[in-house]
Amino acid sequence: MIALAPAPAAAIDDAIDDAVGRIRERALTLGGGFPTLGDAIARATEGGKRFRPALVAASFQAFGGDPLDTPVLYPIAAAFELLHTAFVVHDDVIDHDTVRRGIPNIAGEFRERARLRGADASGAALLGDAAAILAGDLLLHEACRLVALADVAPVRREALLALLDDAVFVSAAGELADVEHAVSPEWAEPDALLNAAHDKTAVYSFTAPLCAGAVLAGADHAAIAALERAGSRLGLAFQLVDDLIGAFGSSDQAGRESGGDLREAKRTPLVSLARDSGAWPQVSEALAVAHTGPVAVREAQRALDESGARLRLLALIAGTLAEARDAAEDPSLPPAARGLVDTLVAAVSERVP
The missing domain is CATH 1.10.600.10 (Farnesyl Diphosphate Synthase)
Incomplete structure (x- = not known):
């Protein structure tokens, strides 16, 4: 993947972690298999190059923006990483893939969870696909939420939401x-x-x-x-x-x-x-x-x-x-x-x- 430098990588990482942390906290309160799904979502966001949020930051700085004056830059940048992860998770379902980067993806994790609980192959595949689809949905929702709640002027928020809408x-x-x-x-x-x-x-x-x-x-x-x-x-x-x-x-x-x-x-x-x-x-x-x-x-x-x-x-x-x-x-x-x-x-x- 393309590398961009300099990029405020630590601040972007923190914003992504905060967003994923909110998903995990909400999942914990709902019980059942949902906390496990929250953990799987967190793992799905790890290990990537995070090119898209870095591109948001690089463009912002190229137009003379100062991150110190615009802390909302990082949640907006994080939204594009969550969007990417959502698409990747859904794409794996479309392609019937259960492994990514050499380890089980969300569908793969939940197939194994089903097998350990006695499900047959059909049931394991059903749970794996359902978990991955729902995980992608949650990531899409969180990306939209980050932009919708951005502390910016209404006209800029509207423009950002239009960009996200077009991307989806x-x-x-x-x-x-x-x-x-x-x-x-x-x-x-x-x-x-x-x-x-x-x-x-x-x-x-x-x-x-x-x-x-x-x-x-x-x-x-x-x-x-x-x-x-x-x-x-x-x-x-x-x-x-x-x-x-x-x-x-x-x-x-x-x-x-x-x-x-x-x-x-x-x-x-x-x-x-x-x-x-x-x-x-x-x-x-x-x-x-x-x-x-x-x-x-x-x-x-x-x-x-x-x-x-x-x-x-x-x-x-x-x-x-x-x-x-x-x-x-x-x-x-x-x-x-x-x-x-x-x-x-x-x-x-x-x-x-």
């Missing part, structure tokens, strides 16, 4: 489109796959955090609009690089076995570019057996390379990042904000496998 709706639309593309017998058009890739990530990971920091610092409408354009391009490029990592990245980059997206036959923009080439029969044949092991994965990687899809996606990423830089040249942005976008462009580029 666009991300949900992107996730639904992604699943629809995966289960449809027909391939979606490349533009539809690109739109889904954008919507899944760009708004909640880049546009909304960038704009939230700027709103808190008092940026005007022209600057917010320029940041929206830059964030949109950054988010799409980031997701396209993720597609490359999922197909060609090392196990360290991907956080799992190399070629995981090829093993799972994911319908990504990368594969759609290969489908649009004369080499698609060879690529399709290689992808059909990629799940069988490392040798088949390497053959699928070779077929994608030879189809030209990798080079075309690299060109698309470069063009998208150039658009982000162009958006940052807007005269409404202060030099530090333009520098922040340039830093993000460089960091996304450095992730390319």
